[in-house]
Amino acid sequence: MTSDPQAMDDDRPLTKSELTRERILDSAAKVFRRQGYSAKLSDIAAEAGLQAGSLYYHFDGREALVAEVLHRGTAMAWARVRKALAALDDEASDIDRLRTALAAHAAAVLERDDYPAAHNRIFSMAPDEVRRTEIAHQKAYGDDLHRLFEAAIASGELRDDIDAPAVRMLLFGAMNWTSEWFDPSGHRSAADITDQLITMAFDGLRPRD
Amino acid sequence: MTSDPQAMDDDRPLTKSELTRERILDSAAKVFRRQGYSAKLSDIAAEAGLQAGSLYYHFDGREALVAEVLHRGTAMAWARVRKALAALDDEASDIDRLRTALAAHAAAVLERDDYPAAHNRIFSMAPDEVRRTEIAHQKAYGDDLHRLFEAAIASGELRDDIDAPAVRMLLFGAMNWTSEWFDPSGHRSAADITDQLITMAFDGLRPRD
C-alpha cells in the first residue's frame, strides 16, 4: 500500500528508517506464516529486534501491518508469475504458459517467500475493510490468470467442458493449502510437490493410453 | 473426545443437559466456520441461546470446545466417506471407490456440515496440545484413504508414477480450501465443484484423444 520497494522504480538506497520498516514487515510475514493471525505484536517486534511499542513509530497499528503483509503477499506471487511468463519464449504454447504460471505460483507459496504463505494463513481473519481492499487486488491477479485459461481453451489445448474459474480456485486451494502440511525439511522438495500437482492437473491420475 | 453421540451405540434419548451440550457444539461449529478461530465465546453462547458464562457448566473452557469441534470435524468427514464406500456395490472398481471417497469428503466440506468446514478453518490455530491429539486422528483417516490409492495403483487403474501421499494432500487442499471461497448461494452448486475436481484429478485438463 504505502512504500512497496518492488513497486517504485528508483533504486536510491533505503534510509535507516525504511530499512527498519522492511525488517518489521519481513518479521511480520515470517511470524504470521508460522503462527497465523493470532500472532502477537510483541512476537513480531521481537523477531525484528524491537520492543512492541516501537512498531508504532513505523505503522499505525496491527491492522496496517496486516494490510501491508496481505498486499505484498498477492503482489509477490503475482510478480513471480509475471516474471516467469516473461522469461518464456514467444513460441511457448498456451498450455506451457499456464503450466509455467502455476509452477511459479506454487514456488512462491512453497519456497522461502513468507509473504504469500502468510497471506494464505491470515487473509480470512483480517478485518472486513482490509479484506475488501485485498479482494480487489486478488481479483486482478485472478483475472490475469483467467486469460491464460481462456487462451488455452480457445486453442484446444485444454478441454472446453471445464469451468475455468472453479478449476482455478481448486488449483489455488491445492497450492495454498500446502502451507498447512508441507515440511520443507522433509524428504520431498517444493519442486516435487509442484510436479505432482501439474502432472495431476493436466494429465490426470489415470494412465493415458 | 468426551461424549460423541455418533460413537455410542445405545439410543437412549439425550438428557436435557446432553441436548444443551449438543446445541452448544453445533453452535460452536457454525460460528467457528463463519468467523474462524477468533470467534468469541459470547458469540457461540448467543448462537446457542445462552450467556457466555453458562458454557462453563458444560465445558472446561474454550480449549475443550475447540478440541471437540476439531475431533468431530475429522470424524464426520471420515464417517461420510465410510458410509459412501459401504453403499458401493462389491463389484465397484478401485477407481470408483476412490472417486466415491473423494466425492464424499468434498460433500462434507462443501455442504451443510459445519464441523468439517470449521475444522479446516481453526485447526492450524489450535493450541499445540489440542493440535497434536487431532493430528493423530487425521493420520488414521489419511491412512485409511491411502489404502484406496494403493489398491488403485496396484490394479493399474491409477498411474504408478505418482506420489500418492502428496497427491492426496493436494486433493485435500483443493477441497478444504473451498471453505475460503465457495459461496453456496452462488450459481454453482457443491456438486458442480466436486465434479470439476474429480474430472480434473482423474482425467486431467488436457483433452484425451
Added chain:
DNA sequence: GCCCCCTTCTAATTTTGATTAGAATACCGA
C-alpha cells in the same frame, strides 16, 4: 405445595495484548 439439585444468569475478576505518553538514546549535519 415444598424441597433439592440441575441449570443458567449476573456481575465481578483476571488475563492478555494493543496502544499511548513521555523519557532516553542514537544519529547526523553544522
Added chain:
DNA sequence: TCGGTATTCTAATCAAAATTAGAAGGGGGC
C-alpha cells in the same frame, strides 16, 4: 563537539474477552 531531530525504549493505560463466584430460576419427586 553541539544541537536537534529521528528512533527506540519503558512503563503506564485501555479494551476485549475468558473465566470464576455466587445468586437466582425452574422442574421433578416426595
